[in-house]
Amino acid sequence: MENQKEAFNIGAVVAVRGSVVDIHFDAHLPPIYSLLHAKEGKVAIEVLAQLGAHSVRGIALTPTEGLARGNSVEDTGGELKAPVGKRILSRMFDVFGNAIDRLPAPAGVQWRNVHRSPPPLTQRSTKSEIFETGIKAIDVLVPLERGGKGGLFGGAGVGKTVLLTEMIHNMIEHQKGVSIFCGIGERCREGEELYRDMKAAGVLPNMVMVFGQMNEPPGSRFRVGHAALTMAEYFRDDEHRDVLFLVDNIFRFIQAGMEVSGLLGQMPSRLGYQPTMGTELSGLEERIANTDTGAITSIQAVYVPADDLTDPAAVHTFSHLSTSIVLSRKRASQGLFPAIDLLQSSSKMATPGIVGQEHYLLAQEIRRTLAQYEDLKDIISMLGLEQLAPEDRNVVARARRLERFLTQPFFATEQFSGIKGKLVSLKDSLDGCKRILRDEFKDYPEGALYMIGAIDEAKEKFQPGKPAAKSDSGAKPGVKADAKPAADSKSGAKADATSAADSKPDAKADAKPAAESKPGAKPDETSAADSKPGAKADAKPAAESKPDAKADAKPAADCKLGAKADAKPAAESKPGPKPEPQSNPAPEPEVAHAAAGAHDS
């Protein structure tokens, strides 16, 4: 390019304001999106406006340190380009296509403009197919579309990155095509960790990573998505391969646009967003499309400012997606991970024509149950669970079990949760939900369903449940009805108590094995607490011995009338529960769970 310097026109810097640079050209005015170089290529500027016959205004894609009025600027005669070709696989790039993985620049690549138009309507393909993720809550209620766009919406720290990483882990190995990860405006550390993880998992040979993280100037964050998409389009159009296009975080693209717009002096629109937000976002999103030759499936994390889903950035993004997964802070605080708000999330795939009649009806029933529980929460908090009609209590029991079953241990969080990650097939997920709705697990402690994979693991976790179940069926209906609601109203642990309470003799037997069977597991605690009619008595020893116990103790304290009713008889009935001490070695998840229950109630 340096040799060609003379051939192109040279301008001079007139003004520099942060990332915005005005440049005067005597001869030829460079067109919009032209890439200009200053300071021997150290500063790159993209032209975004023509101010008059001889001057342009551009946004720098690099820091502008050292740039001064009068510096010469050369017009490269082209736009920003990204490298494409087979050789870019397994590599990591910045917005300019420079390799940033400490390896030499890839040889034998082509360079393409990053500004391209979306494929015309006539070339688009319209078939709809489900993309399984192995994550229960998503596959059952908000299935992703193969060749569609899915968004993970959430405020700060509710688990977007963790969920996205988990999806990459689950999908990338089964994905025959190529995966492209684009990091926009997030932490550099996360990019580096992902690179190492992918390398360790051996999936790097079919992956490309492109980063414009939060330390980079707004121009770079604004264009890095285009660069990554250009690579994705190459694999779709030239190599006819399917592409998985992952973005963390698309909101940062909008935010970079807002910064650029502000720097350019444009009048802001609602809440300070740029007036051109819709155009900019659709310019990017519409390029993520399926053609007859290949599909680009995209999953994007979307930061939601102040957890406000009516924020213009979130609203605009919603409209582009076929699946919107909303993460809720409340569920995250209850320890119900993945913290998906099952009622707010939606998928265009969840129709009988695509997922099938059976799956559709089941999903509807799950939603109905959860929605009813949501409606009942107010009454429960005012009057207590025991004031509900028996049918409503059943709904509550089912909903709480469903909520817990739809949590899942992630591979991505193995290191800090200490629980092994689980991948669950759609069939197993549906089967589990169906059986919970049929009340097959109503005598299981709620904790037995927490952080498991397929539903049969609940049986392994809570073997004693079997006898309890039996005895239940034999038990007096009146007693049961009472005991349960009370149990529900308390934390999960108490809920367990229900079953125990029902069947006293069994209960003891139950509790023990449970406690033994899993040291770390929630269920132990639960079952112990439950099983003893002496739920109370149980809780105490726990409290003494372990901090977890607090979680237990609390719910009891929190719980309303119903709870008390429960606890008492229990306390009276059984003084000395031995199994407790064993059950104590409960890990965090338990605590979280119990806490969750407490909140709920």
Ligand SMILES: Nc1ncnc2c1ncn2[C@@H]1O[C@H](COP(=O)(O)OP(=O)(O)OP(=O)(O)O)[C@@H](O)[C@H]1O
């Ligand atoms: N599935 C999960 N299991 C256990 N813990 C989780 C899970 N998901 C999220 N967390 C917890 O929440 C924390 C934040 O998650 P994450 O970094 O994914 O949030 P984020 O939404 O990407 O936040 P940000 O907007 O700041 O990027 C994690 O460090 C972890 O402690």
Ligand SMILES: [Mg+2]
């Ligand atoms: Mg994140």
